[in-house]
Amino acid sequence: MIELDKVNKWYGALHVLKDCSLAVSRGEVVVICGPSGSGKSTLIKCVNGLEPFQGGRIVVDGVSVGDKATNLPRLRSRIGMVFQHFELYPHMSALENICLAQVHVLKRSRAEAEARAMELLTRVGLTDKARAYPGNLSGGQQQRVAIARALAMDPIAMLFDEPTSALDPEMINEVLDVMVGLAREGMTMMVVTHEMGFARKVADRVVFIDEGQILEDAQTEAFFAAPKSERTVLFLSKILEH
Amino acid sequence: MKYNWNWGVLVEDPYLFWLLSGLEYTLLLSLSAWVIAFSLGSAIGVSRTLPLAWPRKLATAYVELFRNVPLLVQMFLWFFVVPELLPADLGRWVKRDMPFPEFWTAVVCLGFYTASRVGEQVRAGIQSIPRGQYIAALATGLGWMQAYRLVLLPLAFRLIVPPMTSEFLNIFKNSSLALTIGVLELTAQSRQIENYTFQGFEAFTAATVLYLVITMIVMLSMRWMESRTRVVGMIGTRR
Numbered sequence: 001m002i003e004l005d006k007v008n009k010w011y012g013a014l015h016v017l018k019d020c021s022l023a024v025s026r027g028e029v030v031v032i033c034g035p036s037g038s039g040k041s042t043l044i045k046c047v048n049g050l051e052p053f054q055g056g057r058i059v060v061d062g063v064s065v066g067d068k069a070t071n072l073p074r075l076r077s078r079i080g081m082v083f084q085h086f087e088l089y090p091h092m093s094a095l096e097n098i099c100l101a102q103v104h105v106l107k108r109s110r111a112e113a114e115a116r117a118m119e120l121l122t123r124v125g126l127t128d129k130a131r132a133y134p135g136n137l138s139g140g141q142q143q144r145v146a147i148a149r150a151l152a153m154d155p156i157a158m159l160f161d162e163p164t165s166a167l168d169p170e171m172i173n174e175v176l177d178v179m180v181g182l183a184r185e186g187m188t189m190m191v192v193t194h195e196m197g198f199a200r201k202v203a204d205r206v207v208f209i210d211e212g213q214i215l216e217d218a219q220t221e222a223f224f225a226a227p228k229s230e231r232t233v234l235f236l237s238k239i240l241e242h
Numbered sequence: 243m244k245y246n247w248n249w250g251v252l253v254e255d256p257y258l259f260w261l262l263s264g265l266e267y268t269l270l271l272s273l274s275a276w277v278i279a280f281s282l283g284s285a286i287g288v289s290r291t292l293p294l295a296w297p298r299k300l301a302t303a304y305v306e307l308f309r310n311v312p313l314l315v316q317m318f319l320w321f322f323v324v325p326e327l328l329p330a331d332l333g334r335w336v337k338r339d340m341p342f343p344e345f346w347t348a349v350v351c352l353g354f355y356t357a358s359r360v361g362e363q364v365r366a367g368i369q370s371i372p373r374g375q376y377i378a379a380l381a382t383g384l385g386w387m388q389a390y391r392l393v394l395l396p397l398a399f400r401l402i403v404p405p406m407t408s409e410f411l412n413i414f415k416n417s418s419l420a421l422t423i424g425v426l427e428l429t430a431q432s433r434q435i436e437n438y439t440f441q442g443f444e445a446f447t448a449a450t451v452l453y454l455v456i457t458m459i460v461m462l463s464m465r466w467m468e469s470r471t472r473v474v475g476m477i478g479t480r481r
Contacts, residue, residue, distance in 0.1 A: 050377055050380060050381060073380070073383050073385045074383065076380060076382070076383045077383025078383075079381075081378075081382075083381075087372075087374045087377070088378075089375065089378075089379075089393050089397070090397070090476060091396055091397055091400060091471075091473045100382070100384075100392060105388075106383075133474035133475065134474070135474035135475015135476065136474055136475060149382065153382060153383065
């Protein structure tokens with residue numbers, strides 16, 4: 001469903017992605033981890049064309065992302081994305097946040113969009129917050145609304161860019177629970193995260209990336225039990241000890 | 243100093259009528275110019291934030307041109323020079339047949355000048371929004387125009403209500419410069435009353451009070467608007 005083939009990206013002279021190849025098939029959950037500055041967020045933003053890349057190919061559901069002729073807004077409307085800092089629109093209520101793209105991109109009627117939004121708010125446990133503004137929601141609640149906003153487009157895949165990094169420890173689980181639920185339902189997911197517990201629980205594969213290179217791409221058990229590269233061993237020893 | 247105060251002159255015929263007519267011109271001139279300033283200024287502010295090179299360069303050039311030349315000089319340029327630069331027929335029409343030539347010239351001049359300032363406010367407003375908002379809007383499949391219209395501009399306009407209030411107030415005050423090209427607005431009428439009656443203190447006091455009333459009304463209505471559109475949880479707002 002998502003295929004990256006020798007993707008290369010430069011910021012000026014800085015080579016941030018080096019020959020990254022990766023495939024995610026339908027229903028698969030792939031966790032991407034790595035030290036900060038390794039290029040994992042950049043990589044995931046290339047998948048829906050939010051970051052341009054200079055070399056290689058990315059194909060999502062048969063559509064080539066880097067192709068000039070590709071209708072990027074259309075492609076993006078089919079891929080949900082969740083961000084580290086939630087990025088809810090602060091001047092709209094939770095309900096309006098979830099309805100906006102449904103109405104203006106999918107051309108659903110107001111009533112249809114609201115019905116779908118309420119369904120999703122129920123799913124993330126925030127029915128009573130439909131009329132609340134982001135400024136009055138906790139981080140965990142905002143992120144759950146953001147997930148609902150992405151799901152409202154009925155995406156074929158979901159991209160998560162460090163969805164729990166900006167959250168208080170107490171709120172991490174309420175977001176992870178929603179993500180685990182999604183994974184179990186068979187949603188195709190690419191998740192950039194340091195939550196190794198989440199990776200062990202639902203990931204089919206774990207990818208380790210450092211300095212723009214994919215150093216490890218293995219089945220979850222194999223990744224934790226017998227990592228191949230030394231850099232991965234070092235990384236895991238640092239984050240798993242605690 | 244010996245001065246014969248005579249406040250009664252302000253309600254005498256025809257001076258009362260002159261004042262009111264001046265007030266009417268000040269309001270019409272300022273509000274018409276504001277329509278230009280707001281719409282053109284918004285377009286310029288947006289253009290200055292676009293990734294497209296040409297609109298950005300054009301908008302930047304516009305801003306630098308119009309905010310760096312004194313407004314008074316601009317009044318004279320529009321009134322005396324621009325008609326000569328137009329194609330002959332159009333120039334003749336502007337000079338001879340256009341209704342209320344001073345008034346409409348002043349509207350265009352004040353509108354274009356203020357647009358450069360409004361443009362800068364709009365640009366500052368858009369650029370103060372975290373880039374993640376725009377990225378998030380694109381990620382849901384909105385096009386860049388939709389992202390501007392539905393997310394960035396509604397937010398930016400809320401953020402810039404205070405500096406826009408200043409611009410809106412300025413346009414009423416700057417409209418007094420239109421008297422130099424012959425628009426009989428409030429300041430011009432006060433001067434005329436002084437010329438006819440030698441009661442300059444009374445006439446200019448009346449003008450001052452009328453300007454104050456206008457600006458107070460503008461200020462209060464902008465404040466009311468600001469509280470109506472306040473974004474929950476943003477800096478400087480109550481929850």
